[in-house]
Amino acid sequence: MTELLSQRDGCDLEPEHVGRALFGFDEAYCVTWLAEVGGAPAASTALYLRTLCVPGRSEQPSIGYWAHLFVLPEYRKLMLYPQLVFAMRKAMAELGLDMIITATRRPAVVEGHLKLGFKGVCSWRVLVKPLKPFALLAKHKGIKVASLVAPAGDALWSAGQSILTRGGESGVELQTLDAASIQHDADLLDQLCELLADSAGQRAATDWTPDLLRIRLDGCVDGEPYTAFLAKRDGVLVGVAMCRLATRGNNIRTGVILELAARDDDRDVLRSLATASERELAKRGAEAMLWLDGAGEGTSDVLRGMGYRVAADEMYRFIAFDPSKTDEPLPSGAPAWRFTFLDHDAF
């Protein structure tokens, strides 16, 4: 899997990190298929197993979240892709899955999956905020002049943004933690799960359990650690942000906000957490911030008010394969769902 995913991502991944991203191959949480040709890895796919919480539905669906489908280019004539899909489909009954769902940003992949019987559920945009616009311009366009003026220009930009985004008084105490340290705090895991369920409200969302959250925070495929920001009021958890750094095309260092949630969608708390995330990731070299805009209007409004804008070329289509012919179809339309990069770390 490390060899395959390294080729997919165009970098040298570490087996330890790949293992963590695949939940330690613990079949209670993640099932992986590896196709070999002549004993060499040729293709892969995986399902992350979890339960959805769909308000109003009499039985909550067990789902496989589909990820890591990849076929090495030299084997693409061998029909490994259909074999893997059939293997997953066949495993659904054995794994007790009601449906397979996935979110993807590649239109050709979406089109292919729709032909397989997947149905479109909704779409989400990605919001982006430049933290170092001159450095971004220099990297993105390869403009040398921009790279010369970038440090001074970005420092000025940052100072201006600090004034513009000076947060209102949220009255909360913020705490920064390496997410790995949350994994051993059972009480905090309980509180986080409760907070995420509360944030979903009447929307369909992942049913986060302490065990699922613990294994989810184990690490991402490129080994970058997750950082959590906790907002507490009188010692009680009222909000959380989780983020990480990722390196994208043109070596652009990107801060990804995986999760941003506050009790009762308290906008001051959301703003404080987003500001803290930005500052911390900027310190670590982030040149832009990204957020999958799937957590509802409140969060979206707060981030747009802080300068986040729709990334023109980034849209995730959420699709589901539900062979159950149930009378309780999944709700459709983005407002009916809460989905963030915590659900799937697509970067």
Next chain:
Amino acid sequence: MPDSVLNTTCEIIGDALGLPPVAQDASPESIEEWDSIAHLNIVMALEGAFGVTFDPDEIPELVSPTIIAQRVEAKR
């Protein structure tokens, strides 16, 4: 093998590829549109039309209408 199964198979494959019914000896090598995604569509369409189920291991072997029709007949 009844001609009807073979003919229907040629029609299903053509349909899935957005083409007229394909020749009985057609294959992914001879038809550019017959790539791995199209192959998956073909196999699913065959399952639906003939009421049969293919095993994942069989998928790479279903590469011509003649072979497919033989497999379908064997499963009916």
